[in-house]
Structure formats: C-alpha cells, structure tokens
Amino acid sequence: xxxxEQNPLFLSMQEGKNYTIYCNYSTTSDRLYWYRQDPGxxxxxxxxxxxxxxxxxxxxxxxxxxxxxxxxxxxxxxAVHDLSATYFCAVDEEVRGTxxxxxxxxxRLKVLA
Amino acid sequence: KxxxxxxxxxxxxxxxxxxxxxxxxxxxxxxxxWYQQTPGQGLQFLFEYFSETQRNKGNFxxxxxxxxxxxxxxxxxxxxxxxxxxxxYLCASSLRSSxxxxxxGEGSRLTVL
Numbered sequence: 001x002x003x004x005e006q007n008p009l010f011l012s013m014q015e016g017k018n019y020t021i022y023c024n025y026s027t028t029s030d031r032l033y034w035y036r037q038d039p040g041x042x043x044x045x046x047x048x049x050x051x052x053x054x055x056x057x058x059x060x061x062x063x064x065x066x067x068x069x070x071x072x073x074x075x076x077x078x079a080v081h082d083l084s085a086t087y088f089c090a091v092d093e094e095v096r097g098t099x100x101x102x103x104x105x106x107x108r109l110k111v112l113a
Numbered sequence: 114k115x116x117x118x119x120x121x122x123x124x125x126x127x128x129x130x131x132x133x134x135x136x137x138x139x140x141x142x143x144x145x146x147w148y149q150q151t152p153g154q155g156l157q158f159l160f161e162y163f164s165e166t167q168r169n170k171g172n173f174x175x176x177x178x179x180x181x182x183x184x185x186x187x188x189x190x191x192x193x194x195x196x197x198x199x200x201x202y203l204c205a206s207s208l209r210s211s212x213x214x215x216x217x218g219e220g221s222r223l224t225v226l
Contacts, residue, residue, distance in 0.1 A: 010168065033214060033215070034186070035217075036213075041219070041220075042203055042217040042218060042220050043203065043205075043215075043217045044214065044217065045214050045216065048213075048214050060119075088154050088156065090215075092212040092213070094212075098168060098169065098210070099169075099210060099212040099214070101146065101161075101169075101212065102158075103148075103155075103156045103157075103158075105155055106155060106156065109221060
C-alpha cells in the first residue's frame with residue numbers, strides 16, 4: 001500500500017530562519033507534488049517534480065526529489081510570516097494501468113514575527 | 114482560463130438530510146477528484162471520475178456517491194447526513210486520471226447540525 005509520510009507535522013519557526021520539511025513515500029514513483037493550503041482556503045499547487053534529482057525553486061521555497069531514497073524535501077529559506085500555511089506533498093503511483101494519488105498528512109507551518 | 118468552480122461554497126444541513134455538491138473543472142480537464150477535509154482526519158480521498166467513469170474510490174460508506182457528466186462537470190451526493198460529515202469538500206481537476214498536477218476549487222464547506 002502506498003504511504004506518504006511528512007515530518008514534522010507541526011513547525012513553528014522564527015522569521016528569518018531556515019528549515020526543511022521532509023516527505024517520505026513508499027512507492028517507486030518518480031513524480032511528486034507539493035501543495036500549499038492557507039487557513040480556511042483550498043489547496044494550490046506549488047511544485048511538480050517529475051524525475052530523480054529534480055529541483056524547483058519559487059521565492060523562499062525550494063523543493064527537491066530523490067527517487068532512490070524515496071524522499072522529497074521542501075526547504076524554506078529566511079522564512080517570512082506570509083509562508084505560514086499547511087504544506088502537503090503528494091505522490092501518484094501506477095498500479096496495473098491505473099493511478100492512485102496519495103497525499104501526505106500535511107505540515108502546518110507557523111512563522112513567528 | 115477559468116479555474117475549478119465549486120458550488121455551493123457554504124451550506125448548512127440537518128442530520129438525515131441529503132446534499133449535492135457540484136464541481137466544474139478547468140476546460141479540457143477530464144478528471145475530477147473529490148476530497149473530504151476535516152481537522153481530525155486531514156485530507157481524505159473520496160473518489161475520482163474520468164470521462165464519466167469512476168476510476169478510483171476511497172474508503173467511505175455508500176452514502177457518499179458521485180457522478181460525472183459528458184461535459185466533465187461532476188456532482189457528489191451525501192445521503193442521510195451525519196454530524197461527522199461536516200467538512201470542507203474539495204474538488205480537483207486534472208488532465209489525466211489520477212496523475213499530474215491537481216487544480217483545486219475553493220471548496221464547499223458543509224455544516225451538519
């Protein structure tokens with residue numbers, strides 16, 4: 001069964017600090033997605049990682065994918081309050097011709113001024 | 114390009130009633146997935162439709178059902194509502210079934226009294 005685990009589940013950090021969110025998954029998929037959800041809002045796509053070694057950056061966020069380790073990281077550089085949100089990773093897996101799409105538990109990030 | 118549209122955005126029902134939620138995907142997207150999000154259970158997959166066929170189904174009771182029309186619009190129905198059905202119901206569309214970047218609607222927030 002495909003499992004996607006994120007850690008930490010909760011993260012409180014000071015503005016200006018750096019931190020990394022980890023996403024481990026159990027499948028051999030080489031596709032991983034990161035989404036952001038603001039409180040009370042819907043999810044929006046942040047990054048789409050489609051191969052081993054893929055790295056994407058947007059502002060203070062950088063995501064990478066290591067398919068051999070089945071690990072993706074979301075690195076936050078010099079955090080600002082506006083980054084406070086819940087971050088989800090997701091993986092899709094092909095099983096006998098059909099795909100399953102699984103989300104991680106989410107990491108709730110709070111950036112303190 | 115219009116995004117994913119969900120209606121209604123908010124609704125209040127009482128136990129035992131039924132509810133129908135609607136989702137219009139991005140033009141050209143043939144896959145529509147539904148998720149239930151609650152504070153306690155997180156983001157849970159309900160079902161996915163592609164070209165009017167249910168492709169995947171999550172672990173929810175038969176009270177939860179859905180369908181997709183020929184124009185890719187989708188509806189989900191919950192019958193005999195229970196208090197625990199109170200949640201944010203999210204719809205997501207994508208080009209292909211269960212793979213690729215998902216585009217989420219704003220959600221329908223259901224409160225069951």
